[in-house]
Amino acid sequence: MKIERYQIDEHNRSLSQGHQRRFEFLAQDISRAEEIIQNLIKFQIAIPSWALGTGGTRFGRFSGGGEPRSLEEKMEDIGLMHQLNQSSGAISLHIPWDIPENAQSVKVLAAQYGLRFDAMNSNTFKDQPGQELSYKFGSMQHVDRAVRKQAVDHNIEVIRHGIELGSKSLTVWLSDGSCFPGQLNFRKAFQNTLESLQEVYAALPDDWKIFVEYKAFEPNFYSTTVGDWGQSLLFTSKLGPKAYTLVDLGHHLPNANIEQIVSLLLMEGKLGGFHFNDSKYGDDDLTAGSIKPYQLFLIFNELVAGMDAKGIDHATGLGWMIDASHNVKDPLEDLLQSVEAIMIAYAQALLVDTAALEQARQENDVVRCQEILQSAFRTDVRPLVSEARLRSNAAINPVQLFRELKVREKLIGERGLKTVATGL
Numbered sequence: 001m002k003i004e005r006y007q008i009d010e011h012n013r014s015l016s017q018g019h020q021r022r023f024e025f026l027a028q029d030i031s032r033a034e035e036i037i038q039n040l041i042k043f044q045i046a047i048p049s050w051a052l053g054t055g056g057t058r059f060g061r062f063s064g065g066g067e068p069r070s071l072e073e074k075m076e077d078i079g080l081m082h083q084l085n086q087s088s089g090a091i092s093l094h095i096p097w098d099i100p101e102n103a104q105s106v107k108v109l110a111a112q113y114g115l116r117f118d119a120m121n122s123n124t125f126k127d128q129p130g131q132e133l134s135y136k137f138g139s140m141q142h143v144d145r146a147v148r149k150q151a152v153d154h155n156i157e158v159i160r161h162g163i164e165l166g167s168k169s170l171t172v173w174l175s176d177g178s179c180f181p182g183q184l185n186f187r188k189a190f191q192n193t194l195e196s197l198q199e200v201y202a203a204l205p206d207d208w209k210i211f212v213e214y215k216a217f218e219p220n221f222y223s224t225t226v227g228d229w230g231q232s233l234l235f236t237s238k239l240g241p242k243a244y245t246l247v248d249l250g251h252h253l254p255n256a257n258i259e260q261i262v263s264l265l266l267m268e269g270k271l272g273g274f275h276f277n278d279s280k281y282g283d284d285d286l287t288a289g290s291i292k293p294y295q296l297f298l299i300f301n302e303l304v305a306g307m308d309a310k311g312i313d314h315a316t317g318l319g320w321m322i323d324a325s326h327n328v329k330d331p332l333e334d335l336l337q338s339v340e341a342i343m344i345a346y347a348q349a350l351l352v353d354t355a356a357l358e359q360a361r362q363e364n365d366v367v368r369c370q371e372i373l374q375s376a377f378r379t380d381v382r383p384l385v386s387e388a389r390l391r392s393n394a395a396i397n398p399v400q401l402f403r404e405l406k407v408r409e410k411l412i413g414e415r416g417l418k419t420v421a422t423g424l
């Protein structure tokens with residue numbers, strides 16, 4: 001399906017009076033409103049190809065209908081999203097779920113939707129049909145050199161697909177680890193993983209980055225070989241300047257201070273990418289900002305401060321991606337909500353009076369520090385985010401327009417009710 005420009009204009013006209021009133025009221029109190037809007041317009045968040053179908057759990061999956069059946073249809077979905085918010089102009093592919101049969105035509109299609117290819121994702125956490133050796137006991141950490149080589153070769157193949165599409169980075173998330181004490185020699189597992197990553201690193205083009213993503217637990221429940229930011233940083237430091245740590249919000253132990261992790265990784269020049277989601281308990285993969293919006297703001301506050309300290313461009317310096325997948329919402333509505341939550345947290349972080357905060361810190365004025373942060377967090381910045389969309393020819397309210405246009409119903413009409421997206 002296609003959304004026509006006049007449909008977006010009509011929607012914006014119907015909401016424009018209320019929007020203008022709220023925007024002008026807010027802008028009166030914000031001296032840097034124009035600068036923040038320009039930042040918001042530039043900021044783009046990549047959508048992972050696996051988030052476009054209904055996620056599942058090990059207990060079941062409840063398909064919502066009209067799911068994309070191919071890479072082309074996944075790009076169509078992200079193209080629709082991008083038309084609605086003009087903030088999701090990138091797609092992150094997963095191999096082997098999204099192997100492009102004809103890279104050239106896929107590139108042409110992406111350009112039509114205004115999408116670029118963000119990080120490529122490899123998969124050695126499950127066995128694929130016809131795969132020679134099993135990853136049951138790990139991939140890059142495996143005791144058998146042949147299994148490690150298979151995992152390395154797969155990652156190099158993913159890089160090859162990425163080069164064809166114009167991607168510039170590879171994200172490696174390993175489920176490697178152990179489920180029981182004694183199962184694994186931790187030092188050998190680390191060394192094997194390092195050697196395997198070094199072989200992948202050697203195949204990276206000069207202008208590429210490799211992101212090493214960590215995760216505390218699951219599917220392994222006793223140890224994970226890249227289990228936390230320290231272990232990831234150890235790998236990426238040993239690998240070299242093209243290697244960076246990737247932070248996924250759901251991959252920490254409960255109550256970890258993620259904003260502090262982000263701050264130090266940025267200081268060391270080793271934060272490469274970010275996966276947004278939210279959780280109450282573990283790696284719940286819920287909509288960004290749906291459970292802990294204050295934490296999301298505090299993280300963005302450190303991201304903005306850390307990027308500014310190093311002169312890193314907010315929009316292009318790091319890889320921004322949503323990584324969520326769950327059971328109960330329409331995936332496209334959910335992604336629109338996630339992007340909105342990310343833009344809100346980013347806008348709030350841009351509102352922080354950093355000079356005053358630094359002054360208060362110097363004076364050990366703890367109360368003032370809290371006042372400054374919470375004053376930004378408690379500002380309703382939604383009119384700023386809507387204004388940025390309006391100026392980009394996107395919808396003032398993307399979720400509302402998605403429903404008004406009956407996007408899902410039309411996708412079901414085109415694709416059928418019983419479609420299942422490739423992926424999770």
Ligand SMILES: [Mn+2]
Nearest residue numbers: 213248275323
């Ligand atoms: Mn992730």
